[in-house]
Amino acid sequence: MRRAAVLVLLLVACAAARAAAAAVTVTDGLLPNGNFEEGPAKSELVNGTVVRGAKAIPRWETSGFVEYIESGHKQGDMLLVVPQGAHAVRLGNEASIRQQLAVTRGAYYAITFSAARTCAQGERLNVSVSPEWGVLPMQTIYGSSGWDSYAWAFKAKLDEVALVIHNPGVEEDPACGPLIDGVAIRTLYPPTLAKGNMLKNGGFEEGPYFLPNASWGVLVPPNIEDDHSPLPAWMIMSSKAVKYIDSAHFAVPQGTRAVELVGGKESALVQEVRTVPGWTYRLSFSIGDSADGCVGPMVAEAYAARASVKVPYESKGTGGYKRAVLDFAAISNRTRVVFQSTFYHMKSDGTLCGPVVDDASLVGLRKKLAGRRLLL
The missing domain is CATH 2.60.120.260 (Galactose-binding domain-like)
Structure with a gap:
């Protein structure tokens, strides 16, 4: 009887150990x-x-x-x-x-x-x-x-x-x-709104893991291939991926992470925010290059409601950025903020590259402006 009890206890202990291992x-x-x-x-x-x-x-x-x-x-x-x-x-x-x-x-x-x-x-x-x-x-x-x-x-x-x-x-x-x-x-971790910014994860600090020694960044697929974005609060629209980059291997305008728009007009970085029709808002963001040897004139585009701006940037492929601003008037209670590259860009080795977007913020002005566009 005692031997049977010991056997039962051993079986229970083994099962618990297996369950504990599975529950890590x-x-x-x-x-x-x-x-x-x-x-x-x-x-x-x-x-x-x-x-x-x-x-x-x-x-x-x-x-x-x-x-x-x-x-x-x-x-x-x-x-x-x-x-x-x-x-x-x-x-x-x-x-x-x-x-x-x-x-x-x-x-x-x-x-x-x-x-x-x-x-x-x-x-x-x-x-x-x-x-x-x-x-x-x-x-x-x-x-x-x-x-x-x-x-x-x-x-x-x-x-x-x-x-x-x-x-x-x-x-x-x-x-x-x-x-x-x-x-x-x-x-x-689902990002929350930071004070003074209606965009969530505007600095792209929340995102997927970077593999050690992987100096080529991480491709984030469009949402037609992934129901849940690896970049919380952002969607990748259209058919091409964007590249998520880190400051350990690339030049990043602010913080430690950013997004490189490598898909031209076939890829768009999108976030939908709550707005008040008739109010005006200001979208501010950084455009630059990631110091990956992507050289030449670039143009990044931003859209919101009926307003848009094209931001030219002359890349030397060694890093750097500029700030840009788009003022727009909301036309509905939800507005999509969109970033994309006007053109495809290619490095000398034949690989795709493009402008970097980072440090995006949106604030309400609460007064009517005529969709004024301003570059800093």
């Missing part, structure tokens, strides 16, 4: 083995790279044709480079990686990960945290290294969710597929 809330930064430096045993690799067994990679569950790639691995004439550490995974056709995350129900999170296209041209990735999902088209025109970092946000509907990154590709070569590395998470 994720912290900001790389997920457990998020850089894939803990690899499978050699006995679990076929031909040196193909992962055999769904749980061969510690902390991850895989399905389909998944390869464990070491930096410098050769595929034909292509040399595969890994940005974070020495290892990454490659997802073949219909392959995926999965990790269970213990989160806070109702909280918002942003996933950041790096990806590189390999032999296929039209690669895409499905990113999901049940029951939400999004499709991210793979682009290499944003970063000269071949790697880009992407952000994708979600609202936790459960206390424990499954993050899945899946390659839906249908290439002739099942091994053709994107490389994945540096998977991280950051809790997003």
Whole structure:
């Protein structure tokens, strides 16, 4: 009888330990083995790279044709480079990686990960945290290294969710597929209104996690691909991404973070605010360059109600900014504030770049002005 009681207690203790482990809330930064430096045993690799067994990679569950790639691995004439550490995974056709995350129900999170296209041209990735999902088209025109970092946000509907990154590709070569590395998470805190500013998160200080040593920024997809913006209070409209940048790797007008408009007129940074019809308001903001070698004349545009302004900026590619102001009269009880780049810009290495927007503020003047436009 005593032996049976001890056995029951042991079973209960084991179950409690497993439950406690599952209940650990994720912290900001790389997920457990998020850089894939803990690899499978050699006995679990076929031909040196193909992962055999769904749980061969510690902390991850895989399905389909998944390869464990070491930096410098050769595929034909292509040399595969890994940005974070020495290892990454490659997802073949219909392959995926999965990790269970213990989160806070109702909280918002942003996933950041790096990806590189390999032999296929039209690669895409499905990113999901049940029951939400999004499709991210793979682009290499944003970063000269071949790697880009992407952000994708979600609202936790459960206390424990499954993050899945899946390659839906249908290439002739099942091994053709994107490389994945540096998977991280950051809790997003809904910004509140600061005194003297009707815009939330006007300095863009709240946003996704920046991966260590990733000097190319983080691409934030348009809202048609992400129901919850990784930039709280802001929406990315149209079809192209914007680039979220930090002061550790770029020139930022104010604070430590800003947004680079790399999508021309195909991408717009938007926030909707409450206004009073007939009242006038003043939108102030900074326009500059991120010191990433993007050289030449730039034009950034701002819109609100029926007013607009085009702000010219001559970039030397070494950093700098100017302030601009747009006065407008509200025509409804909600007004969209919009920023976008008039033109596409490209660096000498062929990668896209553009003007930086930062330190945006909106104040009410409460008197009628004739939509006056002023540049400082």
